[in-house]
Amino acid sequence: MNRITPKIALVTGASSGIGQATAERLANAGYKVFGTSRRGAQAGKQAFEMLALDVTSDASVEAAVGEVIRREGRIDLLVNNAGFGVAPAGAEESSMEQARAIFETNFFGLIRMTRAVVPHMRRHGSGRIINIGSVLGFLPMPYGALYAATKHAVAGYSESLDHELRTRGIRVSVVEPAYTKTPFDANFMEPDATLDEYREARAGVTKRVNEVMATAEQPGVVADAVLKAASAVRPQLKYAAGSLAKRLRFLRRFAPAALVDAGIRKDLRLDATAAPQPARTARAF
Numbered sequence: 001m002n003r004i005t006p007k008i009a010l011v012t013g014a015s016s017g018i019g020q021a022t023a024e025r026l027a028n029a030g031y032k033v034f035g036t037s038r039r040g041a042q043a044g045k046q047a048f049e050m051l052a053l054d055v056t057s058d059a060s061v062e063a064a065v066g067e068v069i070r071r072e073g074r075i076d077l078l079v080n081n082a083g084f085g086v087a088p089a090g091a092e093e094s095s096m097e098q099a100r101a102i103f104e105t106n107f108f109g110l111i112r113m114t115r116a117v118v119p120h121m122r123r124h125g126s127g128r129i130i131n132i133g134s135v136l137g138f139l140p141m142p143y144g145a146l147y148a149a150t151k152h153a154v155a156g157y158s159e160s161l162d163h164e165l166r167t168r169g170i171r172v173s174v175v176e177p178a179y180t181k182t183p184f185d186a187n188f189m190e191p192d193a194t195l196d197e198y199r200e201a202r203a204g205v206t207k208r209v210n211e212v213m214a215t216a217e218q219p220g221v222v223a224d225a226v227l228k229a230a231s232a233v234r235p236q237l238k239y240a241a242g243s244l245a246k247r248l249r250f251l252r253r254f255a256p257a258a259l260v261d262a263g264i265r266k267d268l269r270l271d272a273t274a275a276p277q278p279a280r281t282a283r284a285f
Contacts, residue, residue, distance in 0.1 A: 006032040008072045009230075010065070012055055012113060013082030014048070015039065017182030018132060021219035022079055022226045023048045029227055031077065034068050055082045055109030065116040074124055077230050078117045080110040081132040083150070088205040089191035090198040091145035098192050099146055106150035107157070114161070118170065126169040130229050131158050132222070133174040135240075135248045139260070142270060143198075143205045155238075162237055173229040177241035178248060179209075179216035205268050217242045 009026045013019035014035025023035040024047050033048035040052030053064040068075055083106040086094055110131060121127030136144060137151030155174055162172035194202075225241035240246040251260055265271055 006030055007076040008068065008074055009033045009077040009079065010036070010068055010075050010113075010117070011048075011079040011081060012036045012053065012109075014050065018177070018180060018219045018222045019079075019081040021223040022081065025220070025223035025227050026077070026079075026230070029231070032072065036064060036082070053082075055112055056104045058112060061112045061116050065113075065120075069120055075117050075120055076124075076126070077128045077130070078113060079130045079132070079226060079230075080113050082109055083132070085144070085147045085188050087188040087190050088143040088202055088209060090143060090195065090202065093191040093194050093198060093202075094146055095193050098189065102146050102189070103150055103153070106147070107153045110154060111157070118165070121170050122165075122168050124169075127171075128230050128235070129158075129161070129165075129170065129172045130226050131172070131174050132226075133158070133176045133238075135176050135178045135245050137174070137176060139248055139252050139264075142264065142268060143202060159237055171235045173235050173237060173239060175222060175225045175229060175239045175241050176245055176249070177217075177222045177225075178244040179212050180219055180222060180242070181213065181216040182219050201270060204270075208268050217244070 007030070009023075009031040011019055011023045011026070011033060012035075014023040015037035019035065019037075023033045027033045027047035035046075035048050035050045036053035037050060038052065038054050041050045051064050051067060052060070054060040065075070084102065086098065086102060114129060117127075117129070121129075131154050133154045134147070134151040136148040137155040140148040140152070155176075158172050158174045165172060222241040225239045229235050229239050240249045251263075
């Protein structure tokens, strides 16, 4: 009997949460999976091998991708999952350094990985790239401006890239989850320039996010969407991961903008915590 050669998958940020669930799901589906994290190999039995990789480092990215190519000769699937968020905060409550840091990982890290892998896919004339986006990439959340901005960037980059690469046998998709129960929120970067003016609203949004996270869907829901995108004969550009993500995409597409806007503000109780407006003064002409 002919031996079937498994497809090779590389999944970033696979030490926990969505990345780990995705790597396990792909391995169970027959892929040979290499997961990555800054710490590299971890104790315990896993269905996939872990490699050390820091997506913010050109040298680290080149080394990890080169190791997979040296050992396997190809990469058939890249899942760009590595990323982090900032705890709920006003847009002006993060310094420029913090803004650069989140883009360095969530967006430029994704670009580094793509640039390192695409040449190998082009030579083989095939490949899939799946980027983990977010519903915040099409429906921005107040007090989450920086994270939403990175996910908008991911969505735009992915759509352009798919147009460029599909004639070379490579397809690009974005998987967009909503709230997902992972250690992700435990690793939030705290805002580094907090202002008293936002304290009450920030606390209210944080409380509401915690309430929703208590009933959030499991990371396996996102892993299922990744596997669906990876194995589709005619892959879609975007996949909503989970029931809430699908509802939000429907609302964004078909509901009046004013209705969606009011719904967001009501759900996060923003107007209830709005700062009092200054008294109007008479103007002399």
